[in-house]
Amino acid sequence: MNRPPVSDWATDFDHLDPTFVADPHAIYRQLREECPIAHTDRYHGVWIPTRYDDLATIAHDHQHFSSRTILITDRAESPTELGFHAPPITEDPPYHTDIRRLLLPVFSPSVVAEYEPITRTMANELIDTFVHAGACDAAIDYAQHVPIKVISRMLGIPDTDHARFRDWIHRLIEQGPAGGETALDAIMEVGGYLAKHVENHRTTPRDDIISHLIDARMPDGRELTGDEILGVCMLLLLAGIDTTWSAIGASLLHLATHPADRHRLVAEPQLMASAVEEFLRVFAPVTMAREVAEDITIGGCPMRAGDRMLLPFPSGNRDPRVFEDPDQVVLDRTMNRHFAFGVGIHRCLGSNLARMELRVAIETWLDRIPDFVLDNESAVPWSAGQVRGPRSLPFRFDPR
Amino acid sequence: MAPVKVVVDAQRCQGHNRCAALAPELFAIDDLGYAQAALTDHLDGAQLASARLAAANCPEHAIRIED
Numbered sequence: 001m002n003r004p005p006v007s008d009w010a011t012d013f014d015h016l017d018p019t020f021v022a023d024p025h026a027i028y029r030q031l032r033e034e035c036p037i038a039h040t041d042r043y044h045g046v047w048i049p050t051r052y053d054d055l056a057t058i059a060h061d062h063q064h065f066s067s068r069t070i071l072i073t074d075r076a077e078s079p080t081e082l083g084f085h086a087p088p089i090t091e092d093p094p095y096h097t098d099i100r101r102l103l104l105p106v107f108s109p110s111v112v113a114e115y116e117p118i119t120r121t122m123a124n125e126l127i128d129t130f131v132h133a134g135a136c137d138a139a140i141d142y143a144q145h146v147p148i149k150v151i152s153r154m155l156g157i158p159d160t161d162h163a164r165f166r167d168w169i170h171r172l173i174e175q176g177p178a179g180g181e182t183a184l185d186a187i188m189e190v191g192g193y194l195a196k197h198v199e200n201h202r203t204t205p206r207d208d209i210i211s212h213l214i215d216a217r218m219p220d221g222r223e224l225t226g227d228e229i230l231g232v233c234m235l236l237l238l239a240g241i242d243t244t245w246s247a248i249g250a251s252l253l254h255l256a257t258h259p260a261d262r263h264r265l266v267a268e269p270q271l272m273a274s275a276v277e278e279f280l281r282v283f284a285p286v287t288m289a290r291e292v293a294e295d296i297t298i299g300g301c302p303m304r305a306g307d308r309m310l311l312p313f314p315s316g317n318r319d320p321r322v323f324e325d326p327d328q329v330v331l332d333r334t335m336n337r338h339f340a341f342g343v344g345i346h347r348c349l350g351s352n353l354a355r356m357e358l359r360v361a362i363e364t365w366l367d368r369i370p371d372f373v374l375d376n377e378s379a380v381p382w383s384a385g386q387v388r389g390p391r392s393l394p395f396r397f398d399p400r
Numbered sequence: 401m402a403p404v405k406v407v408v409d410a411q412r413c414q415g416h417n418r419c420a421a422l423a424p425e426l427f428a429i430d431d432l433g434y435a436q437a438a439l440t441d442h443l444d445g446a447q448l449a450s451a452r453l454a455a456a457n458c459p460e461h462a463i464r465i466e467d
Binding site: 107109110335 | 414415416417418420422429431432433453456457458459460461
């Protein structure tokens with residue numbers, strides 16, 4: 001990608017600029033104080049609100065801010081205009097409400113709790129593969145596999161295809177913003193892959209999400225169309241992997257590089273629940289997006305229908321107006337209304353699952369490998385785009 | 401026994417489930433993941449503290465504690 005360097009972050013913001021990718025929080029910190037709603041003419045015109053309260057206002061206002069654009073790209077058309085629907089995340093009420101209700105029971109806290117033992121077993125099996133070596137890449141060998149294994153099983157597809165999932169996610173979410181054909185090709189490939197599995201479930205129903213979707217009925221009694229089932233499956237497969245992978249990796253990186261927090265979490269496991277929320281706050285991986293549906297002025301900024309908008313929840317999570325010492329990881333922070341899973345009607349459908357996976361991944365890791373270090377911090381590459389996380393984590397520890 | 405009432409605003413609750421995680425005895429979660437106050441009055445001191453903690457962590461500001 002050959003983009004001109006950013007001249008001014010308030011008026012020429014670029015979330016793919018290497019300076020931003022290296023340290024987005026330095027830029028957000030400056031914008032929150034000096035120009036809380038930034039703008040850029042890049043990507044066909046995008047607003048970037050950076051304060052917690054503005055993010056909350058916008059996320060709660062689905063009348064003015066539509067979800068038909070959730071990924072900011074160089075393309076002039078929104079993903080939905082190109083035919084990409086992944087309900088409910090790409091949809092607005094009232095359709096959004098109806099189809100989301102079909103999915104909420106599948107990710108309820110009680111269902112997620114049923115998956116906890118198997119998640120722990122999977123995490124242990126992953127650690128078994130490298131614990132004797134005394135070294136691993138915790139992003140590649142561990143963090144990425146936990147969400148892949150769990151969601152594959154929930155959906156009812158084989159987790160042995162994880163390399164293909166990774167490739168699709170990389171092309172769609174990480175290369176998609178550049179606007180080339182690779183993202184569209186990836187969508188076609190995922191669709192084809194999932195269609196085969198849906199067909200298979202139609203002839204051989206099972207107790208999993210794909211069969212649940214085939215049996216589901218909308219409020220008017222109709223079945224979901226083939227495209228709706230594929231769109232939902234695509235969302236569930238792609239949205240939960242990159243994101244949870246990022247959160248697990250960033251949390252383990254923090255523990256590798258902050259021995260006092262690591263020792264405290266091992267010594268005081270009762271802190272795990274608040275620690276998980278704190279990791280989610282500080283390392284929130286997801287920046288959402290919207291499209292202005294009706295003209296509105298927010299914070300003096302005249303937003304026009306068709307304008308695009310990034311919703312950097314990671315910036316809101318470090319707003320000093322809401323969080324004391326916002327850049328500090330405080331394992332026992334008691335007040336933590338963070339936006340890692342968004343807020344409003346699009347609250348992450350899989351938030352209960354992601355929380356469970358993050359907690360179990362950290363608990364299992366600390367149980368097996370309580371002491372570990374990063375080989376070389378300067379070498380950690382972070383992903384660019386709307387899902388942020390460490391993509392390689394070379395760790396060393398005592399072989400056991 | 402503090403004469404207080406815990407109320408979950410169903411219009412605001414989006415099913416984040418933070419309240420039930422922090423105070424499981426005070427909140428019930430339905431099949432869709434939305435919260436309801438399970439114990440709404442006659443809270444003891446520890447329960448009141450849990451209720452306040454849940455309210456302070458609800459991203460939707462959906463929990464009210466009415467004295």
